[in-house]
Amino acid sequence: xxRALKFLLCIALYGVCAVAYSAETRVIAxxxxxPWSVAELxxxxxxxxxxxxxxxxxAENGTKQAVTLSxxxxxxxxxxxxxxxxxxxxxxxxxxxxxxxxxxxxxANNTCVIRGKLSxxxxxxxxxxxxxxxxxxxxxxxxxxxxxxxxLGDGTLLVALGDGFVYREQAQLLDSHLGKIVxxxxxxxxxxxxxxxxxxxxxxxxxxxxxxxxxxxxxxxDAIWQHEHGPRGGDELNRIEKGANYGWPIATYGIDYTGAxxxxxxxxxxxxxxxxQWTPSLAPAGLxxxxxxLLVAHLAGKRLQRFQMTAGKWELEGDYLQGLNQRLRxxxxxxxxxxxxxxxxxxxxxxxxxFE
Amino acid sequence: xxxxxxxxxxxxxxxxxxxTVIQTQFNLSELTALSVxxxxxxxxxxxxxxxxxxxxxxxxxxxxxxxxxxxxxALIAKKLxxxxxWLFIVGGGVALAIAFLIVDSLAPMPTLIAANRSPLGFALMxxxxxxxxxxxxxxxxxxxxxxxxxxxx
Numbered sequence: 001x002x003r004a005l006k007f008l009l010c011i012a013l014y015g016v017c018a019v020a021y022s023a024e025t026r027v028i029a030x031x032x033x034x035p036w037s038v039a040e041l042x043x044x045x046x047x048x049x050x051x052x053x054x055x056x057x058x059a060e061n062g063t064k065q066a067v068t069l070s071x072x073x074x075x076x077x078x079x080x081x082x083x084x085x086x087x088x089x090x091x092x093x094x095x096x097x098x099x100x101x102x103x104x105x106x107x108a109n110n111t112c113v114i115r116g117k118l119s120x121x122x123x124x125x126x127x128x129x130x131x132x133x134x135x136x137x138x139x140x141x142x143x144x145x146x147x148x149x150x151x152l153g154d155g156t157l158l159v160a161l162g163d164g165f166v167y168r169e170q171a172q173l174l175d176s177h178l179g180k181i182v183x184x185x186x187x188x189x190x191x192x193x194x195x196x197x198x199x200x201x202x203x204x205x206x207x208x209x210x211x212x213x214x215x216x217x218x219x220x221x222d223a224i225w226q227h228e229h230g231p232r233g234g235d236e237l238n239r240i241e242k243g244a245n246y247g248w249p250i251a252t253y254g255i256d257y258t259g260a261x262x263x264x265x266x267x268x269x270x271x272x273x274x275x276x277q278w279t280p281s282l283a284p285a286g287l288x289x290x291x292x293x294l295l296v297a298h299l300a301g302k303r304l305q306r307f308q309m310t311a312g313k314w315e316l317e318g319d320y321l322q323g324l325n326q327r328l329r330x331x332x333x334x335x336x337x338x339x340x341x342x343x344x345x346x347x348x349x350x351x352x353x354x355f356e
Numbered sequence: 357x358x359x360x361x362x363x364x365x366x367x368x369x370x371x372x373x374x375x376t377v378i379q380t381q382f383n384l385s386e387l388t389a390l391s392v393x394x395x396x397x398x399x400x401x402x403x404x405x406x407x408x409x410x411x412x413x414x415x416x417x418x419x420x421x422x423x424x425x426x427x428x429x430a431l432i433a434k435k436l437x438x439x440x441x442w443l444f445i446v447g448g449g450v451a452l453a454i455a456f457l458i459v460d461s462l463a464p465m466p467t468l469i470a471a472n473r474s475p476l477g478f479a480l481m482x483x484x485x486x487x488x489x490x491x492x493x494x495x496x497x498x499x500x501x502x503x504x505x506x507x508x509x
Contacts, residue, residue: 078464141466166466166473172390250392258469259409260379263387264394264402 021355023304023320025341029058032348037084037286040334042092047118048342048350049099051081057124058350068125071114073103075142080109083147088186089155095120096186098132098157100147108138110177111145111161115186132188133203135177139164144211146181148287150224152217156183156191158205158224158240160212168249168262171208175200179209179248181226181240195243208246208271214287214296215240225294227287230254231262233279237296237307237314238272247271253279275314276307286330290339290355293317297328299344304328304353321353363495367422371448371488372415373407378480379414380406382471414469417455422488425451429489440497444489452485453478 034051041047046058047067053076055067074082080102088096095117103112116129144162151157163171163179171179174196182203183194190197196204214227224240234254238246251265253274267273278284282301287294294307294314304321307314321328321341329344331353339353380403384394394402429447433440456478459468471477494502 143465166470168470169386169390250387250390255409256383256470257465258413260376260383260406260470261402262383262470263392264384264398265392268392 020318021306021320024354024356025321025324026352026354027062027349028060028340028352029062029064029350030347032056032064032342032350033346034081034344035329035342035348035350036082037086037330038332038340038342038350039085039087039097040332040336040338040340041087041118042335046340046350047085047087047097047124049082049085050348051083052076053082053101055082055085055099055126057122065123067118068123069099069116070126070129071099071101071103073112075102075104075106075109077106078142079145080142083111083145084149086149086151089151091118097126098149098186099126100145100149100159102142102145102147103134104138106142107140109142110135110138110164111147111159113149113157113159113184113188115188130188132186133159133182133184135161135182136201137176137178139167139178141165146209146212148212148215150215150217152183152224153219153222156185158183158215158217160209160215160226160228162211163209163248165211168210171210171248172245172250174204174207177201177203179207180204181206181209181212181215205242206240206244206246208244208248208250210248210252213283213285216287216289218289220292225287225289227284227296229283230277230279230281231256232259233277233281235278235281235284236274237276237284237294238274241272244272245270247273253277254281276316285328285344286332286342288331288333288339290333290337295331295333295339297331297341299327299329302327304331304341306355320355360496363492364422364426366495367448367488367492368415368418370491371418371422371484372411374487375414375418375481375484376406376411377403378484379410379469379471379477382474382477382480386470417459418452418485418488421451421455422448422485422492425485425489426492441490441493441499444493445486446489448489448492449482449486452488453482455485456482 036049039047048056055069083100113133116126143165146161148160170176183205190202211229231254234252251268251271283299286297296305303319306317308317327344330342332340341351343349425447429443
């Protein structure tokens with residue numbers, strides 16, 4: 001109602017007006033230690049991953065309880081740790097979920113995915129865990145893991161990966177998982193219709209990515225939306241297509257942190273150009289669909305952005321939550337339609353965002 | 357004193373120019389290895405961009421590093437005057453290599469300068485410190501035969 005009145009007032013004053021929203025927040029839970037992802041449980045409450053390695057159940061009233069989860073090969077340091085928890089499409093029946101994390105040691109690690117089942121009774125535990133994907137090769141250092149995941153309409157799973165920072169050229173090599181988005185079945189098998197099944201990394205679905213931090217399947221448009229971090233500038237919003245090359249590091253709008261050019265080219269033949277690019281970088285982290293719009297949370301940019309599809313193109317509708325002055329790690333819209341946002345700090349919060 | 361300052365300034369600028377061009381070639385060679393064709397105008401434009409945007413950062417790393425290295429070299433050279441030139445050359449190179457390792461241990465990324473990812477790149481970038489040492493001592497304490505060289509034939 002308030003929005004309709006604002007719109008009418010705007011029309012009366014200016015003749016033409018974009019629909020502007022205002023965003024309110026409500027704190028659901030506090031004191032989460034660098035929360036990374038959230039999943040809304042059908043029985044109420046939420047699962048939240050903390051990068052340090054804990055899986056936490058947050059009740060509707062904000063009380064927290066640790067979920068028993070055993071990941072012996074978890075490697076947590078700097079950007080490495082526990083990443084995304086994603087419920088299976090049939091979670092209500094199967095209790096199945098998948099979890100991405102960094103596995104290995106300081107000098108030999110990469111992104112791994114396990115599947116498991118959440119117990120029916122509280123206190124919750126994740127049982128019957130089993131590895132379904134390990135990104136190869138194992139690499140040195142604790143940077144750029146990607147690790148966002150989404151289910152496609154055919155029940156297969158997309159897992160976004162990173163380039164490991166110092167291995168950027170491997171994003172163009174089809175025998176390495178670094179800098180790729182991979183597609184696997186829920187048991188970890190490689191679907192026969194993957195585009196590069198003849199290579200040493202047959203799980204590859206798309207390549208040329210730097211550090212993917214947002215990935216979502218839009219079933220209404222049958223499209224996959226993704227965003228990834230550029231270095232200094234060149235953060236990208238892309239539509240992911242099977243087998244396509246997204247350019248890193250041979251074509252980019254970003255330059256290296258040192259000021260040096262990573263590549264002289266912003267586009268090249270055979271490379272998909274971004275639908276939208278952020279220069280200077282806002283460090284997008286988390287991507288969600290809400291009423292057909294895209295919501296993008298930002299770390300360095302400390303804001304939530306809303307994009308609307310206009311004439312087949314994503315256009316920035318507005319910036320929100322800048323008043324919080326918080327790095328935002330993730331945005332998620334669950335089955336209930338509520339918008340959830342995680343702030344990125346030692347005293348992180350789980351927020352509900354209400355657009356009016 | 358003015359001679360020392362001018363010599364130091366020229367040494368920093370010389371090393372920053374050479375180091376910048378070296379790192380650009382390493383970055384571009386990684387792209388050509390991926391079958392990207394880079395023509396000469398594009399290569400020259402990239403060098404120019406890097407001189408303007410990478411050069412100042414590299415000069416910022418070089419300045420404190422060589423300041424300390426050259427003081428140490430000068431002190432040792434008092435005891436071993438016959439080795440002065442080599443003390444500045446070796447001192448500049450070793451100090452820059454150590455500075456790279458320190459910067460990489462402090463920076464959030466494993467390797468700040470992409471060219472330093474390979475042993476050859478690390479060695480060549482470090483040698484720019486040795487080049488700075490040579491320039492500095494050549495200007496500060498030119499040897500008699502160097503003074504005898506005619507500037508223009």
